[in-house]
Amino acid sequence: MNTIINFMKRNYKILLVVTVLSVTLFAFKIKSGVDSNPDKDKLLLELLTFVIEKGHYDPATIDDEFSKGIYKDYVQALDPSKRFFLQSDIDEFSKFETELDDQLMNKDLTFFNLTYDRLMKRMDESKKIYKEILSTPFDYAVDESFNTDYDKAQYTKSVAELTDRWRKQIKLSTLSSLTDRLKVQEDKSKGLVDQKSADSLSTAEQNEKINKNGPEKIKDSDLGEGGKSKTFAELEKETRENAKKALDEYFGFMNDLERDDWFSVYVNSITARFDPHTNYFAPEEKSRFDVSMSGTLEGIGARLQKKNDFTEISELISGGPAWRGKQLEAGDQVMKVAQGNELAVDVVGMRLDDVVKKIKGPKGSEVRLTVKKVDGTIKIISIIRDIVEIEETYAKSSVVNKNGLKYGVIYLPKFYINFENKDGRDAGKDIALEVERLKKAGVSGIVLDVRDDGGGSLSTVVDIAGLFIEQGPIVQIKSAGRKKEVLYDRDKKIEWDGPLVIMVNSFSASASEILAAAIQDYKRGIIIGSKQTYGKGTVQNVIDLNQFVRNSEVGDLGALKTTTQKFYRINGGSTQLEGVSSDIVMPDRYAYLKMGERDIDNAMPWDKIESAEYSVWDKTANFNKAISNSKSRIEHSSQFKLIEENAKWIDSRSEDNTYSLNMKKFKIAQSAIEEAAKKYKPISKYKNSLQFSSLPYELVETTKDSILKEKRDRWHEALSKDVYVEEALNVLDDLQSKAGLKKDLPAKMEKEKLAKS
Incomplete structure (x- = not known):
């Protein structure tokens, strides 16, 4: 998830920390000269622990429990599939399980050096293992199985056991691909499918668990010369060749990683024990973060x-x-x-x-x-x-006609800002511009879509929320040991005072949650979406570590993103863990899967402070009635009922991790899954009758830019298949005042009359 980044001048605590750090620079002064060249890794550990302990909102105690957390996260990060390390390696590593806190304080790299060297050794051995496995055909008649739940798997005790795990894992991948190829070939020989539809035959949700790279695409060449069917042996060989190619590329990527990259993994296993959003950025990662924030x-x-x-x-x-x-x-x-x-x-x-x-x-x-x-x-x-x-980073809007009225849909992928250029684009300015454009287009309501929006700049949230209220508090912020700070919209101008709906889901986090919470507390608009949002209620600051070192010959040390504050709704409640509960809950396919802040073991707790003074918006007609109508529609909607059933089915499937490696049994199991999945195909095939289009200025741009036109066409097509957007627009319908409906009634009646004639 992206984070709320607060660079505001009023952040006294961080200014104080920077001052304190500057005074103590002598502790990190690097002497020149070859003989006394410092160990960059040790210096980095020293800086990180110092900055976190001085600047973190609530720094964890660095003790044996802290050490156990580092150990668990780091070893899992190095070998998540348990296909490199042996149990003997883990036994050796585990001696350090409660010593990493002491090693951290002493800038001791013994554990990291041991694990890094061992991982490199095991990876080299694994290259030989998979190449040897893929050199001969698999026997798919053998009755054996493989469990893909790596969290519950034990480490193997010998190289022979490890080789067998690799064999089964690869065999499962090739079996999945091979059965797909055989089915396509069989169906094509019967004339049941054409080539264009061949690639879509696989049940992607099931195969994703089997083959992380997704099913192989079927090409015309799979039928052989002249469209003749290939033999089983030919197809079996091709699946092994493709599996080898995929693994070659994977290990090629791993070979590109340098020691510093792996040390970053270790460092982040340390920082994550303070909280999930305190992270170390290596120089390249800091650059990518800046790009993602500014676009x-x-x-x-x-x-x-x-x-x-x-x-x-x-x-x-x-x-x-x-x-x-x-x-x-x-x-x-x-x-x-x-x-x-x-x-x-x-x-x-x-x-x-x-x-x-x-x-x-x-x-x-x-x-x-x-x-x-x-x-x-x-x-x-x-x-x-x-x-x-990067156009995909920025806000965009579309218009749609519905029941004789025109509505606007704004999608905001993140709360972006360019900290280096005040005149650059930011989410606040862009949303204001989109609202102004929609007003000129004559819309009667606006949907602001922040689904999957992981957050971004805090200041842009205040600007965006301020577009919809007269003035008042937007969010409360608390730093450790300091009084709360309230951020206000002080501009009395209201950019949009009409019906407003905010769309959220389980991946709406941080800044998205502040916006949704403020709109909800003011009752300014209706929040519609998942049962609750992600639940990230903390603020991070990015601190350049290079500023604390003088005469350094170690190069760029990167940056630290650390949690410095917590934010609260204007009603006093935190969004931490609990997120924002939707006014209207719509079923979604992943409702029962664990994916929020509340599911992270070391997340910061929920709490509450006193509320700020604010006045509830009382100018929205039919507010409660619109919520009631929507809930009734959802309850009686066959599409939403199907989505709810699908969510429960996906949840039940999440525990089914054992796959037969016998082709006959595998086919039977996959056929059963595909048969059950057929019931849910209408979810992806759903399409409403709404037509979405670009605003006039963008229509001009798309005539000059074919790539932009293609992207907008795809987006509009997706909107026309989105039952969630459709229901959000239904809510806008219900929010219309009687006067507004009467005004547009003649036009609506005339349109219906023409349609009938």
Whole structure:
């Protein structure tokens, strides 16, 4: 989840901490000279513990229980599937289970060095294991099974046992793929399916548990030359070859990781014991975090991915320099990178992060890419770097006509802000602009969708909530040992005073919860969605660790994001753990799965403070009636009943982790699952009669930008299949005042008359 980041000047505690740290800089002064070069890892541990203990809202006691938590999280992070370490390794590691607190205070790296060296050794051994396993055909007639619940699995006691675990895990993956291929081939030979639908035959939800990479896509080549069916042996061989290719790519990625990357895993196992949202950012991670918060970067505007030793262009960002240049394409492989007129550097085999560093750069600078085009030709492409806006980060809106009225839907993916540029885009300014555009379009109600919005900037929440109320408190903040602070909307202007619905789900967190809570406490709008939101009620600050070190020769130390405050609703209650309960609860498919803050073992507790002074909004017509009507519709909706049944079925399936590796039994089990799943297919096939469209300004932009048009078309199509959005619009209907309905009645009647004629 993204975090609430509070960079406001009124954050006295952090200013005090920074001052204290600055005074004690001598403790972290690095002497120059080769002989006295410091150990960067030890310095990092010293800095982290010092900053957290001084700045954290409620720092945990560093004792044996703390040590046990580090041990558990770290070992699990290194080997979540228990396919690298042996029980003898764990026995050796466990001697340190209650000593990590002492090692932390003494900046002792014995445990990390031991586990890192052992992991590298076990990974090298595992490469030989999987290659040997995949060198010969599997016997799918053997009656054996495999359990994918790795949390309950025991570590293997020998290399032979470990090899057998690898064998069964790989066999399950290939069995899943092979049965899919056989079924497609059989159905195609009977003329039951065409090629376009072949890829959708797998039941993705079930196969996802079997094969983390998802089912293999079926291609025309799977039928052999001239469309002839392939033999079982041919298909079996292909599934093994594909499995080997996937594992080769996985280990290629793992090989790209350096010791510092693994040390970051260890450090984050330490920081997470203070609370789930206190994290260490290595330099590259800090850069990615800044991009995610601002939605902008300086570079060429292309997404890259690693394909074996090659770096491939996976997507061009609409509007970016590479997209404007029209020379670079998705699928091109980057062979060399040159800065301006400098010599080109060969990047084949280079780590993806290092390639990205070479391609990114300041606005106005030139980068020359030597690329192998999709057609095999080699081309040198010159690109002038620029500021790239990641469009998916930003708010967007759509309009829809319903019952003679026009409504607006605004989607906010995160509460973004650019801390480095006050004139840059931020969620507060963009939502205000979208509301203004919707007003000009003549909408009679607005749905603000913050589903899956993990949070972001605290200041933007205040700005957004202020668009819908006259003035007043939005959120309360409390720092350890200090009086509460109340953040107000002091602007009397109301940007939108009409019907308002806020859509949330279980993944709406942090800033999303503040917004929903404020709107709910004021009774300014109706909150509709999951039973409750994620439940993150804490504020984090990002602190650059480099500012505390002088004369350092260790390089960039990264940054620390640490919890410094808790926020509270204006009614005094915390959103921590409990989240925000929806006024209207809509069933969702994952309602029974554990996925909130309340399901994390070391989450901070819920509490309550005194409420702020505020006046409830009394200008919304039919408020309670709209809630009542919606609940009645949901209760009698066949679609929502089906979603609720599906949620219970998914919950029951979550405990079923044992799969037969006998092909006959596997097919029978999968057929039973697919047969049961057929009942729920109408959920994904649902479509309402609503037509969503872009606002006039965006329609002009989409005529010039085919990528943007495609993205908007996909979004509008998704909205037309979204039963949750449909019900939110029904609520807007119910919130209309009688006067407003009467005003639009003639137009509505005329429309119905024309439809009948």
